[in-house]
Amino acid sequence: MERTNGKLRPLMLVGTGSDVGKSVLAAAFCRIFRQDGYRPAPFKAQNMALNSYATPEGFEIGRAQAVQAEAAGVPCHTDMNPLLLKPCTDSDAQVVLNGVPVGTKSASDFFRKRGREALRRTVCEAFDRLETRYNPVVMEGAGSISEINLRELDIVNMPMALHAGADVLLVADIDRGGVFGSVYGSLMLLPEPQLERVKGILVNKFRGDRALFDDGVRMMEELCGIPVLGVVPYFRDIHVEAEDSLVLEGKSREAERGKVSVAVVLLRHLSNFTDFDALERDPRVRLFYTDRPEEIASADIVVLPGTKSTVDDLRRLRSDGTAAAVLGAHRAGRTVVGICGGYQMMGRAILDPFGVESGTKRMPGLGLLPVETTLRREKRTRQVRFTLDGDEVPCRGYEIHMGETVPVPGAGLSPLNRYEDGAGEGYRLDGRCMGTYVHGIFDNPAFVDMLLAPYAQRAAVPFDYRAYKEEQYDRLADHVRRHVDMERIYEMLSRP
Structure with missing residues (x-):
């Protein structure tokens, strides 16, 4: 459906709660x-996630907005997610503002009035810049819009909609039950100026015969005085990268088909788990997430993923027997790969002279690679282009880390990758033991083919993950278009 490119008002998706599907619908x-x-371009004023991404300029944003930008076909930018909170503990989070870490704050420090207006101005300015470049801006709220105890401090939901002049759709998850109460209660708790911005309701994750919910749609519209603009069925056969790690255990159950078994070690502070989406969808692979030593020992390939707290997670691996299982897998000839924090764990030692992560100045590593890491205060965030060392196929990925890893004296250089400037990156002991700082490395067929080479008899058909993702975005759009009244939405967004 081709349309004239008239200016549309911003569209904002808010929720009756967390995990109702706002991020996927925004995509x-x-x-x-x-x-x-x-x-179009996505926007979320404030995001809380360990899953982040590097922009082309070398700054950090939430992965969900990078995925949404990819669906929109535009480069991601910090203006799409100006405030990112990356949890460090149950009560503390690193604050990333306009793509740059500005410190770590407790929840009590962050949710206070002092300094809040400065944050509000910052996120509003980011939106204003974005709106001059894109049409329309697809905005996403966070959690529930009816947290009345946090209303004065809210910078991401309805106050952002008021600033943007956005038309708002309220998303409710019918699969979890209580959809009428959650929709009606969410709306009735809004003050009048905010309620006026809500132009429609989207009922998400519907299962069963849609015709049986016709009376429910009528009742909801009569009760709330707002039209239901879509009832979107639950789907399992469309795959879009998830925002948080709550889905990982489900992924481990779903990924039973395949041939080469890949165990991703389920760390407590696991971050950037979307590194493994390409492998999960690769028909040659059976990927699962686990912290069980016996499952790690039986896998063909063991991956130590990125983590927000390398020292703490390494300590836990030792205490629960997981570290011993990884070492046992290596001795048995299995493949072990480390990504970012996992790469740091595979070395001889992790040094923390500046107390970046803890008071532990030196933590022995797993000793699988002859390297050691020094944690630094400065975070390196950038997109990279590279080739596998000794290969000429171009690859790409991104770095987000606060450490420098170098070979120990006498070990010699054995890089896994070569950057465009010729610099080596990572370390490859052999074809079955390697580590790298490059997130997204599994998105590159050249690396995956090299990784699966020892299992060639069971891994026959190459997999193009980029083409696969484009297909999934189109399938997602077709699914939502079939079940949402886009004509009414366009009419709504086009009004003066």
Whole structure:
């Protein structure tokens, strides 16, 4: 459906709660607007996630907004997620503002009035810049819009909608039950100026015969005085990268098909788990997440992933027997790969002279690679282009880390990768033991083919993950378009 590129008002998706599907629906609308001839972009004022991404300029944003930008077909930018909170503990989080870490704060420090207006100005300025470059901006709220105890401090939900002049759709998850109460209660707790911005309701994750919910739609519209603009069925056969790690155990159950078994060690502070989406979808692979020593020992390939707290997670691996299982897998000839924090763990030692992560100045590593890491205060965040050492196939990925890893004296250089400037990166002991700082390395067929080479008899068909993702965005858009009244949404967004 080709449309004239008239200016549309921003569209904002807010929720009756967390995990109702706002992020995926935002990606769907980004794709739909792109398909219809517009140049959309995503925006979320404040995101809390360990899953982050590096922009082309070398700054950090939430992975969900990077995925939404990819669905929109535009480069990701810090203006799409100006405030990112990366939890360090149950009560502390690193604060990333406009792509740059500015410190670690407790929840009590962050949710206070002092300094809040400065944050509000910052996120509003980011939105204002974004809106001059894209049309429309697809905005996403956070959690529930009805947390009345936090209303004065809210910078991401309805106050952001008021600033943007956005038309708001309230998303509710019918699969969890209580959809009428959650929708009605969410709306009735809004003050009048905010309630006026809510133009429609989306019922998400519906199961069963849609016709049986016709009376429910009528009742909801009569009760709330707001139209239901879509009832979107639950889906399992469309795969879009998830925002948080709550889905990982489900992934381990779903990934029973395949041939080469890949165990991703389930760390407590695991971050950037979307590194493994390509492997999970690769028909040659059976990927699962686990912290059980017996499952690690039986896998063909063991991956130590990124982590927000390398020292603490390494300590836990030793205490629960997981470290011994990884070492046993290596001795048995299994493949062991470390990504970012996992790469740091595989070395001889982790040094923390500046107390970046803890008071432990030196933590012995697993000793699988002849390298050691020094944690630094400065975070390195950048997109990278590289080749595997000794290969010429171009690859790409990104770095987000606060450490420098170098070979120990006498070990010699054995890089896994070569950057465009010729610099070596990572370390490859052999074809079955290697580590790298490059997130997204599994998205590159050249690396995956090299990784699966020892298991060639069971891994026959190459897999193009980038083409696969594009197909999934189109399928997601088609799914949402079929079940949402896009004509009414376009009419709504086009009004003066």
